Amino acid sequence: MLRLGYQFQQQELLKQALTHRSVSQRHNYERLEFLGDSLLGMIIAEYLYLRFPLEKEGRLTRMRATLVRQESLAKIAKDLKLSHSLILSVGELKSGGHNRESILSDVVEAIIGAIFLDCQQLEILKSIVLKWYQPYLEEIEPGDQLKDPKSRLQEYLQAKKLPLPIYDVVQIQGDAPNQHFTIHCQVEGLSIVKGEGASRRFAEQAAAAEILKLLEHVE
Amino acid sequence: MLRLGYQFQQQELLKQALTHRSVSQRHNYERLEFLGDSLLGMIIAEYLYLRFPLEKEGRLTRMRATLVRQESLAKIAKDLKLSHSLILSVGELKSGGHNRESILSDVVEAIIGAIFLDCQQLEILKSIVLKWYQPYLEEIEPGDQLKDPKSRLQEYLQAKKLPLPIYDVVQIQGDAPNQHFTIHCQVEGLSIVKGEGASRRFAEQAAAAEILKLLEHVE
Numbered sequence: 001m002l003r004l005g006y007q008f009q010q011q012e013l014l015k016q017a018l019t020h021r022s023v024s025q026r027h028n029y030e031r032l033e034f035l036g037d038s039l040l041g042m043i044i045a046e047y048l049y050l051r052f053p054l055e056k057e058g059r060l061t062r063m064r065a066t067l068v069r070q071e072s073l074a075k076i077a078k079d080l081k082l083s084h085s086l087i088l089s090v091g092e093l094k095s096g097g098h099n100r101e102s103i104l105s106d107v108v109e110a111i112i113g114a115i116f117l118d119c120q121q122l123e124i125l126k127s128i129v130l131k132w133y134q135p136y137l138e139e140i141e142p143g144d145q146l147k148d149p150k151s152r153l154q155e156y157l158q159a160k161k162l163p164l165p166i167y168d169v170v171q172i173q174g175d176a177p178n179q180h181f182t183i184h185c186q187v188e189g190l191s192i193v194k195g196e197g198a199s200r201r202f203a204e205q206a207a208a209a210e211i212l213k214l215l216e217h218v219e
Numbered sequence: 220m221l222r223l224g225y226q227f228q229q230q231e232l233l234k235q236a237l238t239h240r241s242v243s244q245r246h247n248y249e250r251l252e253f254l255g256d257s258l259l260g261m262i263i264a265e266y267l268y269l270r271f272p273l274e275k276e277g278r279l280t281r282m283r284a285t286l287v288r289q290e291s292l293a294k295i296a297k298d299l300k301l302s303h304s305l306i307l308s309v310g311e312l313k314s315g316g317h318n319r320e321s322i323l324s325d326v327v328e329a330i331i332g333a334i335f336l337d338c339q340q341l342e343i344l345k346s347i348v349l350k351w352y353q354p355y356l357e358e359i360e361p362g363d364q365l366k367d368p369k370s371r372l373q374e375y376l377q378a379k380k381l382p383l384p385i386y387d388v389v390q391i392q393g394d395a396p397n398q399h400f401t402i403h404c405q406v407e408g409l410s411i412v413k414g415e416g417a418s419r420r421f422a423e424q425a426a427a428a429e430i431l432k433l434l435e436h437v438e
Contacts, residue, residue, distance in 0.1 A: 030276040031268060034378075038257075038264035038283075045257035049250060049332075057249040064257075070380050102380065113268075122341050154383070159253075161289050161321065164373075164383070 003080050006115055006128050013118050015087070017110035020103060022089035029110035036113030039122075040068055043129050052142055059142045061159040062152065067136060073105030076132050082107055149208035153187075156215065163188050165211065167204050170194075187211055222299050223330065225347050229337050234306070236329035239322060241308035248329035255332030258341075259287055262348050271361055278361045280378040281371065286355060292324030295351050301326055368427035372406075375434065382407050384430065386423045389413075406430055 008014045013032075021028040044067050048060045066072065077083065082104055088097045097103055116125045130137070157164055171182040181200050184192045185207035193214070195207025227233045232251075240247040263286050267279045285291065296302065301323055307316045316322055335344050349356065376383055390401040400419050403411045404426035412433070414426025 031274075031279065034276040034279050035264055035268045038261040042257040042261040045254055046335075049254045055250075057253040060250065060253050105380070116265075158377075161324070 001081060002085050004111065005131055008118050010118050013114040017114040018085055018107060019087040020089065020092055020097065022092045023087050029107055032110035032113035033106045035116065036109035036111065039112050039116055039125065040109055040129065043126050044068055047130060047137065055142045058156065062155065063140055063142065065155045067133065067140065070101050070105040072136060073108045074101040077104035077108050079132065149205050149212055153208040153212055157187065165208070167207065169200060183207055185211060190214060220300060221304050224350055225334055227337050232333040232337050236333040237304055237326060238306040239308065239311055239316065241311045242306050248326055251329035251332035252325045254335065255328035255330065258331050258335055258344065259328055259348065262345050263287055266349060266356065274361045277375065281374065282359055282361065284374045286352065286359065289320050289324040291355060292327045293320040296323035296327050298351065368424050368431055372427040372431055376406065384427070386426070388419060402426055404430060409433060
């Protein structure tokens, strides 16, 4: 049993929001997800704006990214008991689609879009979404951020509409599995920063973390 | 004279939306821009959703990206005659800040946030924003997209919450300025695609275009 806290007038909207493309090319959740994603972003943005009147835009952006990312939406899907209401093809079901984070998070957004179309009132939608989010909103702090420095750097630059960083491997020492990577990371307006690590990924994360530190000082 | 089509009750909100950080660390447009960005995204998403009832999410996402990117917002800033109302430090002004696309586009978003806080009614805000956008909305077609394949690929993957592509230079032939680059581009779930060109950038664009073709077939 779904725990949305909302009774649909138009049941077909709810059905569409729960339907995966594997069942219907036309009447699936994807368009509703497009709409719901933007509504969710707006609702969370307004909430954070009002709740943290002294926080700068950069920290608001990071908190929002934390709240609307796939992992957080999948938690909400679990709270709402979405999994067993999904409408999937047998193939998707057998391959575990009803527990896949990407599907669950998309459907949460699609339901948000569907509620808005059903009730046509932002205030009603807001109160429902904020109720779903309540446990996570209680926890959120301005210092919170995505754990992974590369993702955080990317979010940050996108929010500022700046080009994404360029990572280049400049040195690989030793032989696998004992290699040591040195990479350069370049961000517009900053000098090139070096990162080192036992894999290309670790080295890139180290460089991204360095750049984030620089950016926090600039801010 | 600003041509917003809206009369502020709280003039200080408009003032804040026009104020660059070089003038005030605290009362500048950045927080309002955070709020306005999400409101704009939502208004454009809803408009496109309703106007193009048969278009798939991927194409709606691309149209939205076209409409809300910096270049489009800077055009609207020009229509609104924003440039001469900006509140910038003398230094920013001397360096041409009042005509800088990044500042103009941020301020358009900040004004959207400010109007919402001032009137508290999404319907009023919507009608104002859609009026600003009218000439651009009349032009938009589902086939429209960002011209640059790398940007389009990035938008597409972000909308799907997939990891960004990885580009690797695998071969450089010849000497500058007559070099020929071969790169590999990797996207989760797809085989590696090759791109070639007279510069790293051209080769990457070619590969991104190839991948977009593959993705359109999948869609």
